[in-house]
Amino acid sequence: MIYFFKGFGVFARRFIARHSYFGPYGGSKHNSRLIKETSDYSWEVRDKSGNIMYYIDGSELNRSNWLRFVNCPNTVSQENLISFMFHGDIFYLAIRNITVGEELMVYYGHNYAKRLGVDTTLFR
């Protein structure tokens, strides 16, 4: 099933210590650039040279998990997670302590963030 409502977000119900990590990001692995471009829930997985190996698409609720609901920060101070690849999967790492009630936010990368209207010059 595909959900079209995009207003969800993820909020900490308990304290999350810096360097805690979550994952892997649930989704279908595929090689279609077209599917990737029409999905709002896709990560690119790259090899050591930076070439795209495949995509992980969390569009389908029953093939994904809660990480698909993490939004992209608009400011650097909102950013509290970073994504990283490990053994071909995507994980999110807390880059600082996260307090109860705070929204979890991971930067999506310049291309996607730009489409959302985020000022990407604020992010490295």
Ligand SMILES: C[S@@+](CC[C@H](N)C(=O)[O-])C[C@H]1O[C@@H](n2cnc3c(N)ncnc32)[C@H](O)[C@@H]1O
């Ligand atoms: C991976 S989903 C995040 C969860 C989504 N909010 C939901 O309810 O399913 C990405 C989508 O969330 C929304 N979103 C996330 N971060 C945003 C931001 N900084 N500004 C505007 N929309 C954002 C956009 O609709 C985007 O396509």
